[in-house]
Amino acid sequence: MSDPHDLPKEVFLDEVHSFEFWFQAVAGYLTERPNGHDPSIEEADLNSSEREALITTLCNYAIGETAALEASSGMIRFAPNRRAKIFLATQVVDEARHLEVLLYRLSELGVTHLEEVVQSRANRSLLAFRKRLLQFVDGHDWEAALFAQNVILESMEFSVFQAHVERADPITGDMLTGIIKDERRHMGFGENELGRRLAETPHIRARLQAVKKELDPLVLDTFEDTLEQVGVERSERPELGRSYLASVERLGFAL
Amino acid sequence: MTDPLEDARSPRDRAARQRFVLDDTGFDEVPKKYRRFYRKWGGVNDALARNEVLCPVCKVVIRSTRELRPGDRVYCMPCMSRLVVSVGEGGRLEALVAY
Numbered sequence: 636m637s638d639p640h641d642l643p644k645e646v647f648l649d650e651v652h653s654f655e656f657w658f659q660a661v662a663g664y665l666t667e668r669p670n671g672h673d674p675s676i677e678e679a680d681l682n683s684s685e686r687e688a689l690i691t692t693l694c695n696y697a698i699g700e701t702a703a704l705e706a707s708s709g710m711i712r713f714a715p716n717r718r719a720k721i722f723l724a725t726q727v728v729d730e731a732r733h734l735e736v737l738l739y740r741l742s743e744l745g746v747t748h749l750e751e752v753v754q755s756r757a758n759r760s761l762l763a764f765r766k767r768l769l770q771f772v773d774g775h776d777w778e779a780a781l782f783a784q785n786v787i788l789e790s791m792e793f794s795v796f797q798a799h800v801e802r803a804d805p806i807t808g809d810m811l812t813g814i815i816k817d818e819r820r821h822m823g824f825g826e827n828e829l830g831r832r833l834a835e836t837p838h839i840r841a842r843l844q845a846v847k848k849e850l851d852p853l854v855l856d857t858f859e860d861t862l863e864q865v866g867v868e869r870s871e872r873p874e875l876g877r878s879y880l881a882s883v884e885r886l887g888f889a890l
Numbered sequence: 891m892t893d894p895l896e897d898a899r900s901p902r903d904r905a906a907r908q909r910f911v912l913d914d915t916g917f918d919e920v921p922k923k924y925r926r927f928y929r930k931w932g933g934v935n936d937a938l939a940r941n942e943v944l945c946p947v948c949k950v951v952i953r954s955t956r957e958l959r960p961g962d963r964v965y966c967m968p969c970m971s972r973l974v975v976s977v978g979e980g981g982r983l984e985a986l987v988a989y
Contacts, residue, residue: 638955639924640964644972651970659921816919816968819948823969826947830989882947885987 652718657725657820664816671736672809678743679804689807690744692799692864694756695857697737699792702765703821704730706784709772722824729817736810743806760856764788767850778832778839779846785825786886787847790879791854793818798875799865826882833886840887847888854879908957910941917950919968927953928968943985947971958983 642650650656667673681689707726714720738749746752768788771780796811796818803811833840855876862872880890912926920928929951931944938944940957948969958964962975964985971987978984 639927639967640952640954640962642965647965647972648970651965651967656921656967660919663918663920663922663925819919819950819969823947823966823971826987827970827972827989830987834989885946 648718652722652824654721654725657722660820661729661817664813665732668809668813670739671732671813672740672806676805676809678806681744681804686744688864688866689804690741690746690752691756692861693737693741693744693807694753695758695761695861696792696796697734697741697753698757698761698765699788700730700733700737702761702768703784703788704734705765706768706772706780709769710777710780710784713775713777715777719824719828722820726821726824729821733814733817736814740807740810758857758860760853760860764850764853764857767853771846778829778843781825781829781832782843782846783850785821786829786882787850787854787879789818789822789825790882791858793822794875794877794879795858795861795865798862798867798871802866822882826886830886844888847883907959908940910939910953910955910957912953912955919950924967928966929953938983943973943975943983945969945971945973946985947987952985963988 639647704727707723707730711720711723711727714723738753741749741752764783768780768783771783793815796815800808800811800815829843833843858876859872862875867875884890914926915929917925917928917930929942931949931951936951938951939953941954942951943958943964944950945952945966945968948966948971950966950968952964952966952973954962954964958975960975960977960983964973964975965971966973966985972989973985974988975983976986
C-alpha cells in the first residue's frame with residue numbers, strides 16, 4: 636500500500652465513507668467481542684452502590700444510543716449526497732450494536748425488564764435533547780440534525796466514554812473501548828460534513844448558533860450528571876468538556 | 891475545482907525528506923492495509939516523530955512514510971478528516987482541519 640496521504644481528495648472521501656471501509660474497519664476490533672466485550676474477562680466484584688450507579692449510567696447511555704439510532708436512520712432519507720447516505724447507513728448499524736451491547740451488559744448486571752428500567756433512570760435533559768433532535772429529523776433539517784447528533788451528542792459521548800473507561804470495571808471498560816472506536820467516525824463525519832456545508836453556505840451559521848444555544852444547557856446538564864455517576868472529580872470536568880468545545884470552536888461557533 | 895492542497899509538495903521538497911519504514915503498532919480502527927499509517931496517542935508525554943502529527947479531531951497519531959513539513963496534507967482515516975500540517979506553539983508540528 637502506497638501512502639494513503641497521497642490519495643486525491645475525492646478518492647479519499649469516497650473511500651472513508653464507503654460501506655467496504657466500515658466493514659473492514661469494524662472487523663478489526665469486533666470479531667473477538669461477541670456481545671461487545673472479550674468473553675474471557677471476569678466480572679468484577681461491585682458493591683451495591685457501585686452497581687446501582689453503573690446501571691443508571693448504562694441506562695442513560697442506552698437512551699443516547701437510541702436517540703442516535705432513531706435520528707441517523709431518519710436522516711438517510713434527506714442526507715444531501717450519496718457519501719452521507721452510505722455513511723449514515725453504517726452509523727445506523729453501529730448505533731444498533733451499541734444499544735444491544737449496553738442492554739446485554741445491563742442484563743449481565745442482573746437487570747430485568749430492561750425497557751422500563753432504562754426509562755425510569757433516564758436523565759430529563761437527555762430526554763429533552765432526544766426529543767429536540769428527533770424534531771430536527773422530522774423537519775428534514777439536515778444541518779441542525781447533523782449538528783445536534785454528530786457534533787454535539789457524539790462529542791459528548793466520546794468524552795464521557797473515555798473518562799468512564801479509565802474508571803470502569805474491566806468488562807464495562809472493554810465494551811466502551813469498542814464503542815469509542817465507532818464514535819471517532821461518527822464525530823469526524825459530523826464535523827467534516829458540517830464544515831464543508833458551512834463553507835458552501837455560510838448563512839446557516841447564525842441558525843446553528845441558535846441551535847447550539849438551545850441545546851447547550853441540556854448537554855451540559857447531562858454531561859455533569861453522567862460524570863458525577865462515573866466518579867469524575869469536579870476539578871477534572873472542564874478538561875473533559877474540551878473535546879466538544881474544541882470541535883464547535885473549529886467550526887467557528889462562539890463558545 | 892483544483893484542490894489547493896494537491897500541489898503542496900514539490901518534487902524537490904520530496905527528494906530532500908527523510909523516509910520512514912512504518913510498522914503495524916496494533917491500531918485496528920481502519921482496514922488492515924491502512925493500519926501502519928496510524929497509531930494510538932499516548933497523551934501529552936507522547937513525543938511525536940518527524941513523520942507524525944496528532945489529529946485534533948479524534949486524537950489519533952497520523953504517520954507518513956516521509957518526514958512531514960508545514961503545508962503538507964495528511965488524512966485521518968479513523969475520523970475522515972483532511973488536515974494540513976502547520977507549525978504550532980513551541981515550533982512543534984500540528985495539524986489543522988481543512989473542511
